[in-house]
Amino acid sequence: MDWDKLRLFYEVVDAGNFTRAGEKLGVNQSSVSRQISALEQDLKVPLFHRHPRGLILTEHGEVLFRAAQDIRLRLDETRQRLTETSERPAGDLRVTATVGIGGIWLARRITEFLDLYPDVRIQLILTNDELDLAMREADIAIRLRRPAQPDLIQRRLFTIQYHAYAANSYLERFGEPERIEDLDNHSLLSLGGDQPAFILELHRLSSLGRDPKDPRPSRLVVNDSLALRKAIENGAGIGMAPDYAMSGNPGVKQVLRDVEMPVLDSYLVYPEELRSVARVQVFRDFLVAKAQRWDF
Structure with a gap:
């Protein structure tokens, strides 16, 4: 199979049409169309359904695209490994984390890592969705539950403690709840939206x-954990937050300190095939060292 045609096919699928693929590759639309037709003739199967709104992969096209995607990933890995040594880690590293951990705990430490390893370039992807590491949607993930996939290396980082918090300004106006039942008379702030149930x-x-089945009403529901914490800090009411986000903040106070609150273990996760990649090793060791020193 002609690699040049396969690469062109991959770019067409990625771009969604012949014109954008041609612009990316520096060739005209008709040349792209001819080469795709030639590839279909070589394989003796149709790869696209031509539609006025764009191109739709056929079943054969789906199979070929998965193969092309796998080849491209492996070529990228090989290129980066050839330019990287264990003494000088280098290359791109895609890291995914939840909005809370990534936006607060990890973001506070990423500058130090970049100073230590100037040849490593990090793309930080903040999302509460669990990206597919096997399909290389990311290289490393920090997750709030143990992964189920057997082919992923996992390392527990730290336990996250959650507590109820309120701004000092709110407590001065409405008083501090002493018991769980006191929450009935307070403004509660909650996380909502399209988030994992846990x-x-x-x-x-x-x-x-x-x-x-009979919950207290929430005065405010937001779909972003960082926005929820801002609302707590600004005195909108009482809400739950992880201790790492609120520690050292003189404007807020932990309430209901005698009530048992939830905890979560966080995990550092990456695919088995990246075990020996130098930039993955140093990033793993950096985060583990921070977690073990309870660097919050």
Whole structure:
């Protein structure tokens, strides 16, 4: 199979049409179309359904695209390994983490890592969705639950403690709850939206000590954990937050300190095939060292 045609096919799928693929590769649209037709003739199968709104892969096209994607990933890995040594880690590293951990705990430390390893370039992807590491949507993930896939290396980083917090300004106006029942008379802030169920449960003061079918009303529901913490800090009410996000903040106070609150273990996860990649090794060792020193 002609690699040049296969690469062109990959770029067409990625771009969505012949024109954009041609612009990326520096060739005209008709040349791209001719080469794709030649590839289809070589393989004796149609790869695309031509549609006025764009190109749609056929079943054969899907099979070929997965193969081309795998080849491209492996070529990228090989190129980066050839330019990298164990003494001087280099290359691109895609790191995914939840919005909370990535936007606060990891973001505070990433500059130090970049100073230590100036030839490593990091793309930080903040999302509560679990990206597919096997398909190389990211190289390394920090996750809030143990991964189920057997081909992923995992290392527990640290335990995250969650507690109820309120701004000092809010407590001065409305007083501090002493018992769970006191929450009935306070403004509660909750996390909502399209989040994993276990993340939503962590932030749900509305059902603490209550029948889940009869929760307290929340005065404010937001779909972003960072926005939730800003609302707490600004005195909108009482909400749940991880200790790493609130520690050292003189404007907020932990309330209901005698009430048992939820905890989560965080994990550093990456594919088995990246075990010996130098930039992955040094990033792993950097984060593990920070976690072991309880660097919060």
